[in-house]
Amino acid sequence: MLPTIWFLLWGILWAVYFMLDGYDLGIGTLMPVLGKSETDRRLIFRAMGPFWDGNEVWLITAGGVTFAAFPTTYAVMFSGLYTALMLILFALILRGVSFAFRDEYDHPLWKKVWDGCLIVGSFLPALLFGVAFANIFRGLPLDSEGIFQGTLFSLLNPYGIAGGILFLLLFCQHGALWLAAKTTGELEERAAAMARRLWPWLFLMSVIFLLATQRITNLFANYLANPVLLVIPLLAVAALVMIRVYMRKGAWWRAWFASAAVIVLVTLFGVVGLYPNLLPSSIDPAYSLTAFNSSSSPLTLKIMLAVALTFVPVVIAYQTWVHFIFKDKISHEDLAREEGY
Amino acid sequence: MDALMLSRLQFAVATFFHFIFVPLTLGLVILIAIMETIYVRTGDELYKRQAKFWGKIFIVNFAIGVLTGITLEFQFGTNWSRYSKYVGDIFGSLLAIEATTSFFLESTFLAVWIFGWNRLSPKVHLLAIWLVAAASNASAYWIIMANAWMQNPVGYVLRGDRAELDNFLAVVTNNFGWQQYFHTLSGAYILAGFFVMGVSAYHILRRQHLEFFTKSFRFGLIFALIFSVAEVVQGHIHGAEVAKIQPAKLAAMEAHWDTRANAPQTLFLIPDEKNERNLLEFGKIPGALSMLAYHSPSAVVKGLKDFPKDERPPVALTFISFRIMVALGFLFVLLTAVGWLWRNNLEAHPRFLRLLIWAIPLPYIALQTGWIVAEVGRQPWIVYGLMKTQAAVSPIAVSQVGTTLVGFIALYSLLGFVAFYLIRKFAIAGPEPAAAAIPTGGPSAAAGPQEEPGEASGTFVEEG
16 A cells, blocks of 8 residues: 555656646747847746746655655666766756856856756756656666666657657646746747647647557556546646637636646656556566565655655645745846846 | 776765855855844844845855755665665655755745845745755755764664665664764854855955954854864764774774774874885874773774774775864864954954965865765775675666766866856955945935835846
């Protein structure tokens, strides 16, 4: 029972991370297209400013929980995906410092460098998280010792790449909607137009990915065994359609929430399909790491559950409060105020 | 080099770099919170400007500290997967608790503090920085308790091929961990104190922002003085604990080769590891090592020769690092004591002020050498007495680690240069001018915290 609860929590933590940092990563990726002027670019940074760091902690927590609840999975996943993960970490460092450094020195080249860091530092993680998770859905070449028998390039198979593109589109859609909701005037219009333009591609990619998942992975086995679970992918599709409906009305916040639901449901779709596997082996299913054969001791799982059930709701409460204080649209006056990095 | 050595180097680079930026944040955030508290209580704008000025430096350090911390957390999995598998039950849970209870709090509320000057009441804004202070110091507790478990594993049972949690309370109240926590934290506070004193000294020497920096100096001085004295006392207690729990480390710290009672402390020596002896020994104080380690001159101190060769830490590095750390520790007491004597007429002692500017790097060196003693001195164990470092490394290719090691060095050097440049720039530029100096605000511009700052002052000077 405990491993199953932790399996679900593990999936939810990743889903929340993608839902929250997803908009930052999407906005960063779209920076070259949406940030036409220096003011635009400052507004774009400002639209993420109070949130990105708190969002990134969900990644640290997802990583920490993998370590605590499923140490063997943590060990195999992180060492197996070594190069991809290191690239993500380097990229996230560049992304993070671009916030702290960009406006501290007034020279166009300096700003260009940090804008570039934001773009690369957002694009790469968005793509690579997708590649990594698609490969986990598909199964990793793990041998009987749990040693990863592949390289970065074996991750770049067509299904892995499809996962990367899907994540990129999801996050870009998510980011464009956030920006439309948080800005005014030309920038809002540009972000809105981008969100509208992205949607058909996201829809198409979702269909392709779903079909490929059916052909290439075993994810649907759980769904066929328990058809009631099919409500997850169905809700994901419904939320995807709702993005479109709300965009038509110009209701950017609602569209953003629909997009948040899509990201959470897509992640959960994969995680529920994986159960009880955390890392299925493509060499032999017997070598797969599951919630049961890779979990911590019951005592650790119990203590961690108590910690998680106490503190995660508190975190959600204060992070919601922070989003609420900074919920207003960013204006040009905000840029002139003595606040910010 | 093999993947083991490369992974060790990579972890050392990542920890070293991370620990350049984090210690300053641990202490400085408390000083900032105190400054803002005075501002909220008295309405004196000077303290608000102080909080903002030191806050700017804090933010750069914090950002780099957070971002380089993630690579540390994930490196246990990427490079030390066998270790992770072996200890995840205990070690992993401490990291996860650190993230859930502390990282969220500090990252979320630092953003509130940075962006909330005009949106929150002064009291709520003040609460934000106190939460950041509490959370960052709490996060230090969790990570040091995790490290303490590697130094002195407690509360576990060996089951199957791993260590499993048996007594959570024992793990989080590990006495060795408390010693390490106070030792590291005092070191970090000394560092913050010296940093504030050094930067203030720079401006006092130039007779600029005198009131602002004399008051800042006072904060830094009191902080550094208290913790320099505390560190010497506590460092001694910590050392005695090391003697009890990790005798091999103690022997390496002192380059003590032969087991004997009445072991002397040698003021100067050069360890010669190859021949298991010391060169150029002089200044022997009979019985002093026995006295310091076990509080009795007749106590027997085990020498390195009585540990199997493959269970001895590298002697020279541990020894030299320990000596540097201790010497600096005493120097900090001396410098802060002199500072206390001259605290009311600092301007009359320009040489001392100049010295303090040059003293800024010293606590950094003390902290780094301290970590070398703790980590190198624990070798060849990754978990003392339980698991050797060579058994802990991931099954990864040399080319993989080699590439990322080069990446780490390149990226971190670049970040280091930029951060150094910015911190220096902020420090030299001094504080923003007082609100009263802004013409558009009119006579009421020097408003206390009772007024909504955002409404009252019209236009503020734009930052950076």
